[in-house]
Amino acid sequence: MRPAKCKRMNEPSTRNPTLDDVAALASVSTATVSRYLNNPKVVAAATAERIREAIAQTGYIPNMLAGGLASSKSKMVSVLIPHLTDSIFNDTIQTMAEELAGAGTTVMLGLTGVAPERTDEMILAAMGRRVDAIISTAPLGPQTRELVERFPGLFIQIWELPEDPPGIAVGFSHRDVGRDVARFLQTRGYRRPLLVTAEGTRARIRSDGFVEEWQALGGGDVAQAQVDIPSRFGHARRIFADMRRMAELPDVVVCGSDYLAQGLIVEAQAAGLRVPDQLAVMGFGNSALAGAMRPTITTVDIDGSRIAREAIAAIRHHATGAPPIARSIDVGFRLIERESA
Amino acid sequence: MRPAKCKRMNEPSTRNPTLDDVAALASVSTATVSRYLNNPKVVAAATAERIREAIAQTGYIPNMLAGGLASSKSKMVSVLIPHLTDSIFNDTIQTMAEELAGAGTTVMLGLTGVAPERTDEMILAAMGRRVDAIISTAPLGPQTRELVERFPGLFIQIWELPEDPPGIAVGFSHRDVGRDVARFLQTRGYRRPLLVTAEGTRARIRSDGFVEEWQALGGGDVAQAQVDIPSRFGHARRIFADMRRMAELPDVVVCGSDYLAQGLIVEAQAAGLRVPDQLAVMGFGNSALAGAMRPTITTVDIDGSRIAREAIAAIRHHATGAPPIARSIDVGFRLIERESA
DNA sequence: TGAGGTAATGCAAGCGCTATCAATCACGAC
DNA sequence: GTCGTGATTGATAGCGCTTGCATTACCTCA
DSSP: OOOOOOOTTTSSSSSSSOOHHHHHHHSOHHHHHHHHHOOOGGGOOHHHHHHHHHHHHOOOOOHHHHHHHHHTTTEEEEEEEEOOOOTTHHHHHHHHHHHHTTTTOOEEEEEEEEEEHHHHHHHHHHHHHTTTTEEEEEEOOOOHHHHHHHSSEEEEEESSSOSSOOOEEEEEEEEHHHHHHEEEEEEEOOOOEEEEEEHHHHHHHHHHHHHHHHHHTOOOOOOEEEEEOOHHHHHHHHHHHHHHHHOOOOSEEESSSSSHHHHHHHHHHHHOOTTTTOOOOOSSSSSSHHHHHSSSBBEEEEOHHHHHHHHHHHHHHHHHOOOOOSSEEEEOOOEEEESSO | OOOOTTTTOOOOOOSSSOOOHHHHHHTSHHHHHHHHHHOGGGHHHHHHHHHHHHHHHHHHOHHHHHHHHTTTTOOOOEEEEETTOTTTHHHHHHHOOOOOOOOOOOEEEEEOOHHHHHHHHHHHHHHHTSSSSEESSOOOHHHHHHHTTTOSSSSEEEEEEOOOSSSSEEEEOHHHHHHHHHHHHHHHTOEEEEEEEESHHHHHHHHHHHHHHHHHTOOOEEEEEEOOOSHHHHHHHHHHHHTTTTOHHHHEEEESHHHHHHHHEEEEETOOOTTTOOOOOEEEEEHHHHHHHSSBBBBEEEOHHHHHHHHHHHHHHHHHHHHOOOOOEEEEEEEEOOOOO
């Protein structure tokens, strides 16, 4: 299985060139080449030049598995999200992958789906690869939490701010989102809201916040409907049909995602309802379509890129060995008033 | 830096448990534990049981960096796509990540953006991590190709079928898509098409195929417009504005993506045009919104999941050491007639 | 009873790199 | 001249795992 070594051949063998090859060619020790690679400024200019040439000539590509093993730093980061298609987290991941790539770090993708045991599997896989950080959108059950406690790297929970996160958290308060939306809609004069949310901890917290504030402000009962995860266009048709069977039609539908909101708007319009006059619709996430549709969708904007950048800053900070600056970073949110509500 | 060893302590030290710890606890050699982990059926049942217990007791998590170094199999696959947000490739990646996770393989995400040199960087990063396969949507320039030629794993180009791929290709013929769309639209009686495409090799090939067939069938000139990558809702507004300034309005707009098509439909409707009577619109990709909007969007469906599954099958096959079955796997496409054209 | 298998395990040499420690060298200062 | 000082570099012991080969135990069949 192992390719035979051919130490004294001048011809480059089929085998991948290693540090030794480069070192030999540049007439230095492997240690120096390693130093050149990881911290160029400690090697003398002339030496660096020779090494550079040797690398070019051999076509050497560092073996990061070996490097990672020796240094116990893998330069990998695991990102855990439930799914990828039309996901609200895509901006975060996009920014994460882009910014980290500049620093030679790679993103490992972990799709946890809806089953919580998948999350554990993905965390195990990440720990097995000795990633420098795990960045997760998954709410942690007790078992997962125990696992995370043993993770030697930095654990970052994103898109929410739990009371007592293992590691650190970068996100915003879903309860506050719910509250702000409730206040906003009441100010606008709506009276009969329908909350359509996907199952899931975060959506639940938003709903709770909404109901709490709605009633505190003197609003009445709040109707609620559930959709499956992930919340997609397709669900809108069913929700709308169910809605028409309600004793009293809601005057505003608060959706768990812009996609759902858009689907509902389309259904409502197809049924001859004017949006927002006869039925208002509110989204969540401020996806690209929210601002481009007619009517434009009133929604809540989350700066997903900023979440990524804060997370990366935390990783960098952690890498220096310094104690974390904050356990919880609130990036806030913005209610965007547009036409649909 | 290295944590001190504490070989004869009974208490689990702070250090991560290793194979040695497990082996010692189970009173077997490390080799046997390794075998148990990688190929359980070669170890005796009783031994396996002891090992299982030892693993549970120590909380051992295999170090895949070490394993990968020793076996030169990293159980990682690099997936290269231009970007993530509203990407047409998301289904492919989703399926890829899900199916591979079941086999203990992890997806490394590489966002190549639009600059071709980023592709080289990402391939280098992948090779440095000794990934088992690189799966790329990026068209290869000569320099990249040279790099790929040195990649010892399997290189899979997806979402297109180049003449002479390095490694193998899983995709479909973009030229045929263009041709079929041209034929379809002519049959439907459209006469003045406008092609709106993002820059990029694949879009160009589709356009060329369209024009070729359109004119072969006796159609006249074909108007064309460009949008930036990635093609997004936002572009629709500008395209529509430009369109209205044309001497003669097109009767059908062929878009490079469903997102763009949707944006255009919204603009057209807002301007009082009936779709498809006064302006027909055709999309590409059959994204979730294409079937959910009103009017529903006529588009071309690509089975992104199937591309992923075929790619994975190829990787598995490659892993057995057998020579590839086919250099090129055509998953085809399907023109979906709906309401918008 | 012993030769010939087969199944299960152990031994130990790496995989390619990093990091510690020590060695070397040039250069002024004393 | 000698010695401290800082800048470079070399030698080398691992990092934790896999795997070819050797070994042992236990059968089967002549």
